[in-house]
Amino acid sequence: xxxxxxxxxxxxxxxxxxxxxxxxxxxxxxxxxxxxxxxxxxxxxxxxxxxxxxxxxxxxxxxxxxxxxxxxxxxxxxxxxxxxxxxxxxxxxxxxxxxxxxxxxxxxx
Numbered sequence: 001x002x003x004x005x006x007x008x009x010x011x012x013x014x015x016x017x018x019x020x021x022x023x024x025x026x027x028x029x030x031x032x033x034x035x036x037x038x039x040x041x042x043x044x045x046x047x048x049x050x051x052x053x054x055x056x057x058x059x060x061x062x063x064x065x066x067x068x069x070x071x072x073x074x075x076x077x078x079x080x081x082x083x084x085x086x087x088x089x090x091x092x093x094x095x096x097x098x099x100x101x102x103x104x105x106x107x108x109x
Contacts, residue, residue: 006040010050011059012094013040015087018060018079024067025051048063050078059083 006013011103017023017031028051056058062076064073079087 006046009094010046012052012055012087013091014047014050015059015079015083015090018077018083019087019104022076022078028077053090054083057082057086059086 013032014028017035020031023031025044025047029044029047032040032042032087051060051062055062055077055103059075059080060077061080065076066073
């Protein structure tokens with residue numbers, strides 16, 4: 001994974017993953033990895049600071065929950081209405097960016 005490509009898009013990836021429903025850290029890592037065919041393999045040291053930042057911004061909420069499998073409670077993150085708005089805005093920005101890059105490199109790649 002090229003961490004420079006992830007930089008600037010991590011929030012978008014996390015918000016989009018949480019759009020599918022509440023997730024805890026391990027689920028988010030697995031979902032992003034599966035959705036990108038392994039291209040993005042998030043590490044906990046990258047994930048949790050980002051989730052805390054999103055929580056502080058009010059875009060996600062985190063709540064400790066006991067999972068059916070047992071064990072210690074885990075923090076489950078949920079997209080807020082503000083997070084949905086931010087996700088929509090970030091998607092639009094990404095689409096403009098992507099279209100601009102395609103304008104330079106061409107569509108045939």
